[in-house]
Amino acid sequence: MSGVPREFGRLLRAEWTKFRTVRGWTAAAIAAALVTVGLGLFSAAGSHSSCGTGPVEVACPPPPTAPTGEAVNDKFYFVHRTLTGDGAITVRLTSMTGRIRKPDVKPGERNLVAGVVPWAKAGVMIKESTRQGAPYAAVMMTGEHGVRMQHDFTRDVAGRHRDVSERSPLWLRLTRSGGTLTGYESADGRTWTRIGTASPAGLPRSVRIGMFATSPGDLTVTRADLGGTVAAERFTETTGEFDQVTVVGTAPGGWRHDDIGVTIGPDGAPHHPGRAVRSGGAFAVTGVGDIGPATEGMRAEAPLAGAPAGLVLVIVVAVLFVTAEYRHGLIRTTLLAAPRRGRALAAKALTAGLATFAVALPAATAAFVLGGRILRANGNAVLPVPPLTQVRVVVGIAVLFALAAVLALALGALLRRGVAAVITAIAAIVVPHIVATTSVLPESAAGWLLTVTPAAAFAVQQSVPEYPQMLGHYSPLAGFYPLPPLAGLGVLAGYAALALGLAALRLRRADA
Structure with a gap:
């Protein structure tokens, strides 16, 4: 048993070496972070608000806060x-x-x-x-x-x-x-x-x-x-x-x-x-x-609007990380070095997840903090939230990116075709979120999409919870998700685990 950690550690180092030595993959991962930050800051910079005090327009005052920090x-x-x-x-x-x-x-x-x-x-x-x-x-x-x-x-x-x-x-x-x-x-x-x-x-x-x-x-x-x-x-x-x-x-x-x-x-x-x-x-x-x-107003997570675009690049990188080996016939070399095929796939998935988390966390932090400052400087009254909620939103987005990378990689290993895997991952993670949070679907259909698809993980960015003692418009369009934050992440994690299991099963049966 003592040899298992050493073997897995060796596989992790090998996969990490593959990832960082392909400049296109590392460049795309960094681009995903820059897109997330750039679109978020651009969105914040375009949002302006003012409140009138007689003939004078001034910045809107922030809402009052409870002793615990909520608006x-x-x-x-x-x-x-x-x-x-x-x-x-x-x-x-x-x-x-x-x-x-x-x-x-x-x-x-x-x-x-x-x-x-x-x-x-x-x-x-x-x-x-x-x-x-x-x-x-x-x-x-x-x-x-x-x-x-x-x-x-x-x-x-x-x-x-x-x-x-x-x-x-x-x-x-x-x-x-x-x-x-x-x-x-x-x-x-x-x-x-x-x-x-x-x-x-x-x-x-x-x-x-x-x-x-x-x-x-x-x-x-x-x-x-x-x-x-x-x-x-x-x-x-x-x-x-x-x-x-x-x-x-x-x-x-x-x-x-x-x-x-x-x-x-x-x-x-x-x-x-x-x-x-x-x-x-x-x-x-x-x-x-x-x-x-207070449940109505500018939300603290608004600067994370660039996350869906950043996810598209993450999905592409994660899929290529595995399908490139099938396309160039290198998968057999990988499997010769790792006879236990399930461990080889797990090492590749863990590498993709950790690398994605490493670039997503600073990107989410920068977008959240700098975007919030820009929104307030533009006169917007952003709903304040407790510090622990802020940490959960930022870290949760990074975890969402990491899980999305694992799911995309698993789909790539299962389908073994880059284009098909990219389209499937985007259709499962990004598209339902965009459709559900725009004025396209009835609220019941939007809530269903954000419950049963991997897009449920976007609930992790909801900073203001739904309160049963408050009458409000609790809909995805208003920034409310049908599942609690951790439950939403759990749905995405479940899909990733299922896809990895199916990919490992197919890998055991055939190399290519």
């Missing part, structure tokens, strides 16, 4: 007081109503209809401060998803109650004890059910506690004339009616009203502002916006 939406109306140390807020929610803008029936006449969107929210909140992106926890009623406890923008726990009305009001409570926030719900204000707990990082002794309301846009997705889909989002607002408000532990001072994250129009006035009306001990709080992760 977030943090826009709502907040009626609050200062809480120092431990305390609690208890309210009775008697109704939740709203308005939704629909397409205008008559020109110039706004078509506002009564209703609430599925993820409209009204409830109680404890938040570090009124700064956007500040840690928080909230207990709320939603439009169609019942009671929820949400915190730090990405965490969501479902409660029991499904609706609220004047005849069937709902009590909500949020308490603080040290660094732990606990949410409760009740149907009568006497018997309470705990929903969940949260421990927002870095929560100071003095925080804000109160009632809030918010409502994301009404999302509609329609089929386009030439295929694909078109997503549109229209204005909505929601109003929560609160009474029997009890706050324990607050500092001296009255209620404050803040329209967190309100958009200021060109005339300097708030655009779609929220509001609150107090009548005795009752509050009607109306809000517009959302609290949660």
Whole structure:
């Protein structure tokens, strides 16, 4: 057994010597890296954006970020007081109503209809401060998803109650004890059910506690004339009616009203502002916006747009690495030096994969980092993502390139015809991705392609995940893939392993 590693190491050195001594192969591998970087930077350089501040156009501000680094939406109306140390807020929610803008029936006449969107929210909140992106926890009623406890923008726990009305009001409570926030719900204000707990990082002794309301846009997705889909989002607002408000532990001072994250129009006035009306001990709080992760906007992986073109060159090099030996009759010499044919093929595949990874990793890094800087310099607001996600995207693209090289080499060894193997590999890896991420196919067909073909591996570049508690246009066209990143890579790895196995089987049966 000790001789196996030595034999395989010898085969690896021999294959690496073959690869690096053929200048055309090394030049093409380097060209693949340059194409990936060049097209990515060219795409970034062509993307410009600006935002208006009155008559002046300025760079668009980046979205607020959560303490963990994700881009977030943090826009709502907040009626609050200062809480120092431990305390609690208890309210009775008697109704939740709203308005939704629909397409205008008559020109110039706004078509506002009564209703609430599925993820409209009204409830109680404890938040570090009124700064956007500040840690928080909230207990709320939603439009169609019942009671929820949400915190730090990405965490969501479902409660029991499904609706609220004047005849069937709902009590909500949020308490603080040290660094732990606990949410409760009740149907009568006497018997309470705990929903969940949260421990927002870095929560100071003095925080804000109160009632809030918010409502994301009404999302509609329609089929386009030439295929694909078109997503549109229209204005909505929601109003929560609160009474029997009890706050324990607050500092001296009255209620404050803040329209967190309100958009200021060109005339300097708030655009779609929220509001609150107090009548005795009752509050009607109306809000517009959302609290949660941001999924719409320029994505951090946008500078990797050159990857499909770079993959084409990688595929060509990997196929030629094996088919050239068949074309020139050198395969028998290789097999004479390595009687165990499966090991010879494995050494060749590993060499192709490692060589490709070695050129793809710096290329992906350069495209991602430099392209991101160019996008921001051009005024684009790129959605920030945590550092570990950035590493996963960059390293994942390099692994995708390496696996694609292995699959292409395996197809070359199986088909033994360069043109046929190149066309097959491109049709399996590159074409499905291009077709699925353009407005050509219905979303269901695009998702199917990116699930069952090797192109599923492109999911590794998705930097913003799909959140079940957020209504969004989660489609390949919008940068979302049907499989998780590692699962997508697994599909490509499975195809590569299958093709290698079939190629090894054929190699054992015939040299040429």
